[in-house]
Amino acid sequence: MSIKLETANPVRSFKGRGMELVASRLADQGATAVVCASAGNLGQALGWSGSRRGLDVTVVARRLAPAVKLDRIRSFGANLELVDGDFEVARERAVTLARQRGVRLVEDSLDLDTCEGAATIGLELVSALSPGDVVLIALGGGAMATGIGHVLKTLAPGVEVVCVQPQGAPALTLSWRARRVVTTDSMDTIADGVAGRFPIAAVLDDLLQVADDAVLVREESIIAGMRMLLEHAGLVVEPSAALGVAAVLEDPDRFAGRHVVTVICGSNVDLHAYQGWVAG
Amino acid sequence: MSIKLETANPVRSFKGRGMELVASRLADQGATAVVCASAGNLGQALGWSGSRRGLDVTVVARRLAPAVKLDRIRSFGANLELVDGDFEVARERAVTLARQRGVRLVEDSLDLDTCEGAATIGLELVSALSPGDVVLIALGGGAMATGIGHVLKTLAPGVEVVCVQPQGAPALTLSWRARRVVTTDSMDTIADGVAGRFPIAAVLDDLLQVADDAVLVREESIIAGMRMLLEHAGLVVEPSAALGVAAVLEDPDRFAGRHVVTVICGSNVDLHAYQGWVAG
The missing domain is CATH 3.40.50.1100 (Rossmann fold)
Incomplete structure (x- = not known):
């Protein structure tokens, strides 16, 4: 990975x-x-x-x-x-x-500038990827997934693009699966960076074109992912940044033997809360 | 910084x-x-x-x-x-x-390949530096300091190169100051990555040509530096990687108002020991 x-x-x-x-x-x-x-x-x-x-x-x-x-x-x-x-x-x-x-x-994700910014991550990834590789992207409003996804589907079409969202804030994933906007009444996740209830229709349209899959992960997997990034990379990250690792932990067989890349998208986390999660 | x-x-x-x-x-x-x-x-x-x-x-x-x-x-x-x-x-x-x-x-530091490897860090730094800037480099055997220092003195001669060593393992700093090899009988530092007692004469010769200064820092400053890197950058680093921050903490006036760069050289640290230092 x-x-x-x-x-x-x-x-x-x-x-x-x-x-x-x-x-x-x-x-x-x-x-x-x-x-x-x-x-x-x-x-x-x-x-x-x-x-x-x-x-x-x-x-x-x-x-x-x-x-x-x-x-x-x-x-x-x-x-x-x-x-x-x-x-x-x-x-x-x-x-x-x-x-x-x-x-x-x-407007994050709707504003194309926000997606273009994220797309530059995709440009930096392309040279390191081969067909069959998987890129796991945290899914919130959708800017990162559509930006990176668009670049990969254009320049590295054999790479699988998998979006990952918390079970406790699943609106855009449910929308992707239903192929229409699905909203939720509430949210409950520690991954504050990706927590939204009202997906934007235009963003969903883009996401339907570039995402190969969208998966939901449990809170305990997000915490286990944060712990792995601490132990194996010396990185203290915010919950949203651990969604990709969480997806691998929940379904190891799916990713076994493949080169998996995940974007560590943010590290703005309250240290006290972090220590409570990771030590707990 | x-x-x-x-x-x-x-x-x-x-x-x-x-x-x-x-x-x-x-x-x-x-x-x-x-x-x-x-x-x-x-x-x-x-x-x-x-x-x-x-x-x-x-x-x-x-x-x-x-x-x-x-x-x-x-x-x-x-x-x-x-x-x-x-x-x-x-x-x-x-x-x-x-x-x-x-x-x-x-042989680390004596072997020119080890210095050339470190020198590539210098090549990546040059474009971000201006005359008057300071680069703080952890000093152990000397490969990193001589490698980076050689590049900076050649391509960015107005940049100050400051080496930093723990007070508890000062042999190469003492040698630099004396302009001859000085050995020590013992060492006592948590910065295991830079702890040596017998400086290599050929490395000292190189270091005398490229280092503008060599400073020693206290153990508690190294720990404070590790804590700062955790709080401000989300990085868990090994003690040697915090030497540059420690030097700034010990002498803030010297570096005030200047662009200071330090190389975070390693993060291979026992998490239990780390938590003991940083929480303590």
Whole structure:
């Protein structure tokens, strides 16, 4: 198994790839402000990339997002607005804010810039892959899966693209299986970075074209995956980054003897919570 | 501060760079066996690179090296011979073994291949550096410092090269300061990867040409450095990899306002010992 490490950068997730694109294009256009909703990582990346270019960045996040993520969003110079409720509430509030202010709204996964950013991961992977290999991608809103998936299906069509989502936040996986948008009433997972209830129809259309499979994993497998990444790679990662390893742990026969690659997409995790999970 | 991450590879240290060179050259020459002494990381790298090319690899290490390092040397297919005593005893035994068997001895730091491997780190760093920047390099036998230092002094002469060694294993730093080989009677440091007592004269000659300074740090600073790398980068590293951060923590004024880069050279650490240090 190989890992594609996306945490060794200032924002500690892959989101910087897309937000560098967004912020540089906005700066080139003379824009002065930008808004996004974020589960925590997108906001850090937009804060980092936007503030360095003089943009006024506003991030809407849920009040109960991991404190480390909220702290880091502020530390990168973004204005942080907190909402009660889950990520979908933050998304609605960001839409309203952007409309009121007349500024660009970055919508993760819907905004093609966010998918293009993730697609650059795929470009870096292609040369290391052969037909029959498997790439496991954490599935949240779908930007990472559609971005990487599009590149792989174009440049390495023999590679299997498998999306992985927690059983406790399965909306996009259920949608992929049903080939239509399926929403859920609630979510229950430690993988805060991929937790959404309302899949975006346009993203699902893309995902149906590039994903070979979408699987759901249990919380205990996510924790076992985090533990493996600690023990075998010396990496402390957030739960979303362990979804690929969790999928292998749950179905080892499926992946036996094959070269499996998974993207370690983020390491913004509260250390105290982490130690509770991994030691438990 | 920036980090140059050298742990995200199968052998979890920078040593693979040199050993890939050694093993591929030996295989090209039709050699069948190779011997080295190792504090633990070189042996893993030679085991990995050599075994994949059909070489019979023998590694001599001290019995009290971290068990994870010894286990991983074996797991990479090397024959492991253990000696009582410190690294210098292992080095003598490896010399004897290689002579008896008539096979190539890889001598870390003396062997130019080991320095050339490390030098490739310097090549990757150059484009990110400007005059006035500082590169902090863990100092053990000297391969990493002379390899990277040579590249920097040639291609980026305005960059300051600072070597960092534990106070508890200061032989090469004392030698650098005295401009002649100084040996010590004993060692006492958790940084097992850089612990030696007998500097090599030829390595010291090179180090005198490329190092701008060599500093010694306390054990508690090494631990604080490990903790910082955990909290700010999500990285579990071995003590040797935290020497550069330790140097900044001990003398923050010296580095204030400057771009400081340090090489995270290894993550082969016993997790139980690590947790004891970092939680303590």
